[in-house]
Amino acid sequence: MPIVTVKMLEGRTDEQKKALVEKVTEAVVEAAGAPKENVTVIIEEMAKNHYAKAGVRASDQ
């Protein structure tokens, strides 16, 4: 039942995303004791002008 959402800046390759969902799934199985088939992972990419830290967007740095 764990549903994992990863928000990150756009720019990762498809290979990185594939590895990301595999490794995050394994981490949840190991640590939370959830059956692998119950783990969902969703990637949500953010554009650089839609993400800000300390009031400054990634696109404005």
Add this chain to the structure above:
Amino acid sequence: MPIVTVKMLEGRTDEQKKALVEKVTEAVVEAAGAPKENVTVIIEEMAKNHYAKAGVRASDQ
């Protein structure tokens, strides 16, 4: 005040999306007793390479 978010894989037609928000809104009105004008429904589509079950993305099946 209910705010409903539906995350699903991309690929539905605009007619399906229209029906979806109508039917989900009705369901919330009936079951939760919320006035119709207070119900918000948001659709968030996921690309196939951004959604994984059991560590395998929809794009890799």
Add this chain to the structure above:
Amino acid sequence: MPIVTVKMLEGRTDEQKKALVEKVTEAVVEAAGAPKENVTVIIEEMAKNHYAKAGVRASDQ
């Protein structure tokens, strides 16, 4: 694969919540053509002092 999240003010009975997830699930199955076993519904309740419209919280009205 649809994952539906319903955010609403706390105060509904358990019977209302049961009906809510049933009706919303049916609505998604009918409108989006998703198999019933793939539909997930999550309820997230908000306390009245954690929800505001037009800058006024439900607890302050």
Add this chain to the structure above:
Amino acid sequence: MPIVTVKMLEGRTDEQKKALVEKVTEAVVEAAGAPKENVTVIIEEMAKNHYAKAGVRASDQ
């Protein structure tokens, strides 16, 4: 540590988005007493056919 997400219809200019993250960040710093460098703001835009109020999408009005 505050993480602020602003969901809104697409259509704002980049200048508006820049001002939005600056002003929201300041608001959180002032009201919650969080150090500015700890405040994250994320903008998530919705297409008009993905947002509905009272069962009617913004694209159908």
Add this chain to the structure above:
Amino acid sequence: MPIVTVKMLEGRTDEQKKALVEKVTEAVVEAAGAPKENVTVIIEEMAKNHYAKAGVRASDQ
């Protein structure tokens, strides 16, 4: 239509939360040009053992 969600560690007073939703609402009205009555703000508090930066939870520091 803007819906703003503020996730932060628990511990703020009710006065701080009241000020937070007021100031964030004003910020969105000014910067995004949204009518005040359309702005929704939701506060979501996190327990210290449910929030981690760099792999270390706030409760373990």
Add this chain to the structure above:
Amino acid sequence: MPIVTVKMLEGRTDEQKKALVEKVTEAVVEAAGAPKENVTVIIEEMAKNHYAKAGVRASDQ
């Protein structure tokens, strides 16, 4: 900048949660190439009567 949210049913021990945020953080660092200090992990627990699959809540099984 990756912000990871893990939604799961309540019931895990504090040790499991500690391990969860550590392992998920490592997974994101390895796969996405993000500096460890930039990774945020948030746990959100769901009560059994607030989570449903196929229209049936975990509390009704």
